[in-house]
Amino acid sequence: MLGGAPGVGKTTVARRLLDLVQAGQQLVQWLDVDSLWQHQPWRVNERMTTMVRANPRAVAEHAATAEVDILVINWVFQSTEMHRLVAGLLPSGTPAISVQLHASRETWHQRFESDPERPGLTDFYRSRYIQAQTTVVDHVVDTDGLTPFEVARRVTEVTGVLQPGPS
Incomplete structure (x- = not known):
């Protein structure tokens, strides 16, 4: 599970991970949970929460059926509870490793604001940054x-x- 604050670079890093392993032997699949959370009309309610839990569960089950070696899941994991929630959606017995991408406030702010698709930097995003930076995980990458x-x-x-493929 690849987590971090909104705008820290999770999606870009996940793409680079796929580039690294493309010539390798492992079958690696990437799941961007944000892409499974896009719906209209926008609301967070029981129905939508059920949907966002069902979608990663289905992808993880299909990946297991297809004998995918590694499923890279990225999302804004702003708490240890979020990691547990997603790990709990995986097929029984599936090991999960959590990695949180960190950035200094200045670096994160610059990345966030340089993305024209992002809304303005609000208190909501600032709080997600702080929460993501303090979430307890298996590994942190600065x-x-x-x-x-x-x-x-x-x-x-x-x-x-x-395992990266040969260079």
Whole structure:
């Protein structure tokens, strides 16, 4: 599970992870939970929460059926509870490793604001940044001063499960 604050670079790093393993032997699938949470009309209620839980569960079950070696799940994991929630959606006995991407406030602010698709930086996003930075996880990767490819390499190193293909 690849987490971090909104705008820290999770999606970009997940793409670079796929680039790293493309020539390898492992079958790796990427699940961006945000893409499963897009719906209209926008509301957070019991029905929509049920939907967002059902979607990752179905993808994880299908990945297990297809004998996917590694399922990379990225989302704004702003609490340990969020990690537990997603890990609980995985098929029984599936091991889960959590990695949180960190960035200094200045770096994060710059990344967040440089994305034209993002709304303005509000207290909501600032609180998600603080929560994500303090979430207890298995591994933390500091992204300051690193390219997304370098961050992806660090993720493979700290987890020990993703095997990059030959360079």
